[in-house]
Amino acid sequence: MMHPHFLHRRFSYSRCFALAIGLTWAQQGAxxxxxxxxxxxxxxxxxxxxxxxxxxxxxxxxxxxxxxxxxxxxxxxxxxxxxxxxxxxxxxxxxxxxxxxxxxxxxxxxxxxxxxxxxERPSIILAHQDFKIPPGLNLLQVLSLSKARLLKKEHASYGPHIDDAIEKSGIQIVSTTAESRNMAKMLVAKRGDFIFVSEEEARTLIKENADGAHLQIYTPSGMPQSQDxxxxxxxxxxxxxxxxxxxxxxxxx
Structure with missing residues (x-):
């Protein structure tokens, strides 16, 4: 007859083994x-x-x-x-x-x-054609233009360089949950003055928008040339x- 202490140890080992198998299966499932x-x-x-x-x-x-x-x-x-x-x-x-x-x-x-x-796709500015931007301005200068309104997707980031410039400028921000295509339509309707997108995306938005002729591309000087x-x-x-x-x-x- 097995000693009770041996039976207890054997039962404990069995429970531990079953638990280990269960954890393995759970990990595999995950x-x-x-x-x-x-x-x-x-x-x-x-x-x-x-x-x-x-x-x-x-x-x-x-x-x-x-x-x-x-x-x-x-x-x-x-x-x-x-x-x-x-x-x-x-x-x-x-x-x-x-x-x-x-x-x-x-x-x-x-x-x-x-x-x-x-x-190949640094961020640039897509703006309504009536938003007049003098040539040669850097990013902070554009953001600091009088009465300028940045149309910005809620919680969006444009990378550290642009995010920092937005914060420093104190520009008026018009928040939206819209996607880029609808943001371009909002620019045409003058619900904001400009947005940040890549130049390739900006050209696509102009081409696909029936009123794309009302939009213009502007590239501030000193924009970062690559973003991860x-x-x-x-x-x-x-x-x-x-x-x-x-x-x-x-x-x-």
């Missing part, structure tokens, strides 16, 4: 959950082409790296403000794609390495997942 990649339909970064397939600079950079890293993912079209809310709520493994890194966002989110090092964009993920997103992605991204950037 790693199998696809990464939810949230995007706005916004050319040239992420948009649906004429065939209805998702395309764009961020998609072309990110998808090969995710596949190389063996990370399951799904694209989900989500308004930008909602993306930030989902990441902050930290309810699942979701990431906002192609965003700028800021100190405020780092307080509640995890960031990947740069998924896009954009050297990142995945901004919930804290529930595993560090190992982001590390694998970063290793796969390195040769592509």
């Amino acid at each position: 790693t199998q959950e696809p990464l939810r990649l949230m995007f706005e339909n916004r050319a040239p970064y992420a948009y649906k082409n004429k065939q209805g397939k998702l395309d764009g600079l961020i998609v072309q950079s990110l998808e090969p790296a995710l596949k190389k890293a063996g990370i399951d993912f799904v694209w989900i079209e989500t308004p930008f403000k909602r993306q930030l809310s989902i990441v902050e709520q930290d309810q699942d493994t979701s990431c906002a794609t192609g965003v700028f890194m800021t100190k405020e966002r780092q307080r509640y989110a995890k960031f990947s390495g740069a998924i896009l090092h954009d050297q 964009r990142y995945l901004m993920c919930t804290n529930k997103t595993a560090d190992q997942t982001l590390q694998r992605l970063n290793r796969a991204l390195s040769p592509n950037l």
